Amino acid sequence: MLLGLTGDPGWPAPAEALASARRFLEQQRDRHVLVAPHTDVDGLSSGVLALRAIRMLGARTTSRLPGKGEHAHSPAFQERLSQVGAEALVVLDMGSRAGPIVSGLPTLLVDHHPSTEFPEGVLVLSSAGHLPVAPSSLLTYALVAPLVIPGPLEWLAVMGTVADLGADAPLPFLKDALRRAGRKAVTEAVALLNAARRSSHFAASLALEVLMRAGSAADITEGRVPGVDALRDCRLEVQREVARCAKAPPRIAGNVALLLFSSGAQVHPLVAVRWAQRFPEHIIIAANAGYLPGRVNFAVRSREPLDLIAFLRELDLPPFEGEFAHGHTQATGGSLPAKEFLRFTEALGFRGLQANDVERRGVAPG
Structure with missing residues (x-):
């Protein structure tokens, strides 16, 4: 079937x-x-x-x-x-x-x-x-x-x-x-194609072109269609950025762990997943001040069976300018202007964060 x-x-x-x-x-x-x-x-x-x-x-x-x-x-x-x-x-x-x-x-x-x-x-x-x-x-x-x-x-x-x-x-x-x-080909092709949008170059259009040309997952993993080499470059960049940004020291407030870093790549979901493995009883918020100018993009993950959208929406917060608490119940996040993000983290119990804590910093982790 x-x-x-x-x-x-x-x-x-x-x-x-x-x-x-x-x-x-x-x-x-x-x-x-x-x-x-x-x-x-x-x-x-x-x-x-x-x-x-x-x-x-x-x-x-x-x-x-x-x-x-x-x-x-x-x-x-x-x-x-x-x-x-x-x-x-x-x-x-x-x-x-x-x-x-x-x-x-x-x-x-x-x-x-x-x-x-x-x-x-x-x-x-x-x-x-x-x-x-x-x-x-x-x-x-x-x-x-x-x-x-x-x-x-x-x-x-x-x-x-x-x-x-x-x-x-x-x-x-x-x-x-x-x-x-082909299980191996599928999992490898998924990693390559997802790296395109996560890369700082945002090569999603290339990923679509590769997928349109391919007749199987193996066509992608074996490089039988144009564009796969560029996808491999994207994957290397993303792997390096995840390794770098995951070194950011966590700040803890109750059962929430906050990681602040800066990267032009969309690595905050991957960093959040990695830290959820390390802190399985915590809600992880991986916040990236370098993804979009003037904004903090963040991913929320947890190993606990929690409704994370409900967790965010139940905070005592005024209406926000930006994106907040969409997606899946166990894979959510948002994109907020820096000032709004600081209000959000204060509501979570992180006191004393300043504007310079969420500035875009090139390649330096937060």
Whole structure:
């Protein structure tokens, strides 16, 4: 049995929701469709699956990726989307919030993150709440499978699933699908592709190009498509930055450990995961003052089975300017102006932090 194609009418999303989303795609024959996926491997795999299916239907496609620190509700990204002049939009793996994405443009949103807010007038296909929750790539694969020859594209769903949930995730038929795709090749390809967006060069567009050219995970790991050498360079940079920034000394307040450092690479989630292994009873906040100018980007992780989004939202805080407490219950974070971040850390019990503690510092760890 192919991954995700179990015949269960309630999984990975209700059959009627899948059918409605499929009708949306079929209505785009001979039209211009803009596909906008998230830049991690789950999002990129979703994007490639959608692009290939939409092209099979005879539509013309354009793809656009959010920039560093952007998502589907970032005004600058929305402006770029609106300038394409497409007749329909498919947004993948970028969560859901209130407010339009591109006003007046027929839109399908495919996602797996829990949310209670959805853009008005947008068709939503979500696997959230349908256990086990399928990542966006697996949901997209189930969506497009009747529109394509599904077997040759299964590896893309495997890639996104392993990237988001790990190779041992309790999903139906993942073990067999991973064997078909090649476990070693999949895990290596995931690391290479994720390094592209984490690199200070933010090479997500290169990762998408590599994934579009490849016919298997082994095509990537064995360098059979152009661009893999550049992905390897990105991975080396990210590995070095993780090792450097993870040396930042932790500050402790109660059961929260705060690490402050500065890097142009998106290493704060990886540093948070590393320190969660060291301090398994703590909530880890890895804060990067060098990722975006004037902002502190931070990742929150814990080995404890905690709802970290709820933990952040239950703090006694005024409304923030910036991003805060989105994502997954056990993998969240935010992006705040430095002044707002200091208010946040004070609410957590970290007293005495100053503006110079969260300044961008080039290559020097905080």
